[in-house]
Amino acid sequence: MNRIITIGREFGSGGREIGRALAEKLQIAYYDHEIVTEISKRTDLAVDYIQRIQEKRPFPFMNITVGRSFWTAPSTVLEQQLTILKQESEIIREMAERSDCVIVGRCADYVLRDNKPFRLFFYAEMDYKLARCREKQHDSEVLSDRELRKQIKQMDKNRSEYYELLSGQTWGAKENYDLCVNTTNADLKSLVSGIAAFL
């Protein structure tokens, strides 16, 4: 069985950056945006559109339609969401079959649970995440601390809802991961070396 490392992360914690560096260090495949590109190829939906669908609250109708009525909801968006979700899981499974790899987000730890992946989760204090987001911010979108904090919380809320919907588990609850790493004020390069050594 291939060696699979899945990464869950709070928005702004640096988890994605660490994931990419970790894959480089271990010289194994890295999948993140590639998954969206692949869904796009298979569904004819535009990459931007898939991302927008994925980043928004998943399944807006889920709460008001239950049981059978769910399937009759006359929503193209909903159908597309289901298609994206199905494709995503299939692609993740294919990637895991292909070779050793690092997969960021997308509930991969749950989708690949039979492959016994090593499940990492990265988190950090809000002030640190705020500072990191601030650094990466484009000049064109100058948000106040309050707005940025709200955005960070919203992103995590979306991830959390997506994860819970798919897995029925609590996103970020340490029980669902093998190693949870606090990245607050950490030197990400040292952290990558440390995790690689741990693995």
Added chain:
Amino acid sequence: MNRIITIGREFGSGGREIGRALAEKLQIAYYDHEIVTEISKRTDLAVDYIQRIQEKRPFPFMNITVGRSFWTAPSTVLEQQLTILKQESEIIREMAERSDCVIVGRCADYVLRDNKPFRLFFYAEMDYKLARCREKQHDSEVLSDRELRKQIKQMDKNRSEYYELLSGQTWGAKENYDLCVNTTNADLKSLVSGIAAFL
């Protein structure tokens, strides 16, 4: 400033064993039971008695006495608990001043927060903890799975209450630690090497 590693752990997760092995590997001091022995020396209370006081729910009167009335509670046990607590914190601080060290439990992560310790937390699935406790069980105390599970939960509840009382923080919440390690089915020896490498 000395290098301090504090260890929080769920009962049965192997955290104490890992802590001791980690200190050996890093060739630094290890403090666990030593703290109780030291309290005993300074207070003339017997080691057994201190442990019994520590392992029980801390401060049984805390819930019914608030504000000033707390200090007038005519309880020798309560006074002894406060003495133990005060001595414990002092001893932990002295140990941290003395040399690099690993300190297991006793809210050391919070007591030493100004020393910026590296805060580890170990946890595991219940079945794994149950199996570990079963292995270490004396023949004289054959408990059913149900009883053992109850005992494990009670120990964690005590630790949790003790931690929250002292720190005002949630015991085991990943935000309060730098690295949270799931020990379920792990080879503890490899885990120690991994953590040492990470550090």
